[in-house]
Amino acid sequence: MAVEVQYRVVRNGIEKMTFTNKKEADAYDRLLDLAEHIETVLEQAPVSLNEQDREALALFLAQHQAELSGPKKTPARKAAKTAPEAAKAVA
Template identity: 80%
Template sequence: MAVEVQYRVVRNGIEKMTFTNKKEADAYDRLLDLADHIETVLEGAPVTLDEAEREALALYLAENQQALTGPKKKTAKKEDINSDNAADKPVKAVA
């Protein structure tokens, strides 16, 4: 007989998802936490949404949170900055 470990994400007594990897289960749990927070914010929004629409929109926004923050800016590494500065300096000719 094989032993299989499963991680279940349960919210309000309802099983939302089952995982075989703890890291994935924790990530999904954090996603649901974020969706709950967004739903709370949406309750005060100046638009009328019924509960099902609000839940669906909150989950969608939580899943696509990176789109809300925009793309991450590339930070220049110190090596890149030094090489860029070196390219701008004139080179002395060697005779």
């Protein structure tokens, strides 16, 4: 008989997800915290969303938070940005 440790993420008495890794469970719990905060902000938005759509949008935005923080600078973008500055210095 094997012993298996499980970490359950529970919100409002409803089990949302089960993990075998505590780190993953904590990360998902933080994601749900962020989604809950976003949903609270969306309640005050100038558009009306029903509760189900607001919850779905809040979770989507929380899952894509890295993309919402703005475009990432790639080495090519950095080089393109600094090239005009370098040309000014040479001239």
